[in-house]
Amino acid sequence: MEKIQNPKHPTQITHYSLSRLLERASYYGLRSLVILYMVGETLHMEDDEAFSIYGWFTGSLIFSQIIGAFMGDLLIGNRKAILLGGILQAIGAFCLSLPSLFGLYVGLFLVVLGSGFFTPNIISNFGKLYLNNSKLLDSGYTIFYLAVNLGSFLGVLFMGYLNEKVSYRSGFIIAGIMMLLSLTPILISKEKTIHQLVKSNSSIVKRILNILIAFFAIGLFWGVYESSGIRIFNLQFQFKEISSFYLSEYLWESMNSVFIFPISLIAIVVWTYVYSHPFFKLMLGFIFGIIALGILFLIPEIPTEQHVITYLVSLFFLGVSEIHIAPVIYSILTKYTNPKYLAIMVSLAFIPTRLFHIIFSVFNDKFYENPLLPLKIGIFAMTCVLIGIISYLLFTKKPSR
Structure with a gap:
């Protein structure tokens, strides 16, 4: 172990962490409502059918993340992929507020696709902030990880309260609004360019x-x-x-x-x-x-x-x-x-x-x-x-x- 001289985190860390916190609060809050929404009085699904759809929803995330990552790295850029992912998730959340099977399937599809664009690209852009000071990477990603956990914790708690006191629909609408708000810190932050980055000296x-x-x-x-x-x-x-x-x-x-x-x-x-x-x-x-x-x-x-x-x-x-x-x-x-x-x-x-x-x-x-x-x-x-x-x-x- 060694002491780090003059440790200083990038100034943009707050922007990315806040964005991730709001996005995770929206995403996990939405997830906590989906099963209850499907088996509730609106759609009247059987438990087996609801869990089957939910399994497809969570299982598809890995494929959407690979698609979103390739798009971000090779075609449209990481920052645009983050923004596109947030918008798609917001539209998906608003679609879920429509009391119909059409709204359910379109909403889940857009949330999965949007999360695939958002997640790997924001992790990537966050890490690039630290490549000129790699000794702070562990600490930086722990800040980011804390934002993820805090967001999911608050999102599930808040959406559960809305579901109990108001309705599913209001929960989905709030989730969509939070998703759009999560894009604000990204819009005001600057994207790290590749020529500023330091490559590893390892073979x-x-x-x-x-x-x-x-x-x-x-x-x-x-x-x-x-x-x-x-x-x-x-x-x-x-x-x-x-x-x-x-x-x-x-x-x-x-x-x-x-x-x-x-x-x-x-x-x-x-x-x-x-x-x-x-x-x-x-x-x-x-x-x-x-x-x-x-x-x-x-x-x-x-x-x-x-x-x-x-x-x-x-x-x-x-x-x-x-x-x-x-x-x-x-x-x-x-x-x-x-x-x-x-x-x-x-x-x-x-x-x-x-x-x-x-x-x-x-x-x-x-x-x-x-x-x-x-x-x-x-x-x-x-x-x-x-x-x-x-x-x-x-x-x-x-x-x-």
Whole structure:
């Protein structure tokens, strides 16, 4: 580790972070309403049909992101792709407010397409702000990641309130307005041009290896995270019933986000002033992840109220693990990818995450029968990755910074 001399984040960081916060608040708020809207009194869908459409909605995002990334990097530019994506999502949200199947399908299609244009391109443009000061990349992307989590948390909370107090339609309209507002910071910010950027000094082989390791690490992490979520959800449900502490159902469900906020703030401050190699952070992330799953493993299948603290400690370590992995992956991609194709590489990073999700979902029936099984598999898988990262750090004589 080394101290960073005169650390200074780009002035445009506020613009991009605010834009991402508003866009995520709109997007996740909209997502939280869609299922309820489909099975509600307006469309009267069966649960199976509604979940099938929702599955198509979420599953299509990976393809739309690849399309949006290629358009942004190769044809229209990242900034125009961001603006187009925001407009498409806003129109989609307004279409969803029309009480009809036509409005539903057109609205979901436009939201998926718009998110595909918006997400990889704004991540790419944000990272380009830091390429002349790559030691602040980890801290910068953590600020960005905090904006994403805060936006999704507030969006779901706000849209849930609107749904309960007003109507679905008002929620979709507000989501569309928020999406348009998210474009304002982008319009007043300046786009980073390629000739201003500094390229990595690493060899092409090492850059490719770093990117492949990042792809595998993030895919496996989210795969383990989602499979262990079965156990977390099971404990969450039981603790809601037996705990003497009154917490709303939404707060129980969002407990991980509650930990993410302070952990992110601490990481932002520390990583702004103290630099360590991103693969060292990945190593710590998998160590904390193993600890989190190990603590969960210690809680019996039928817990008592005394195990609530143990459960919360596990979620805390899981949050620390997430912050050491999720935003850092984007730092690695930004540092070792040709800036001209950064949005494309960001979009491709969603593929291993999806693949690991599919692999782990094959065993969901067994995981529900034995909630401790995904914890065992997760600990084993994360330990293997941890050993691989440690070996890589040891055999790399001069890690590229």
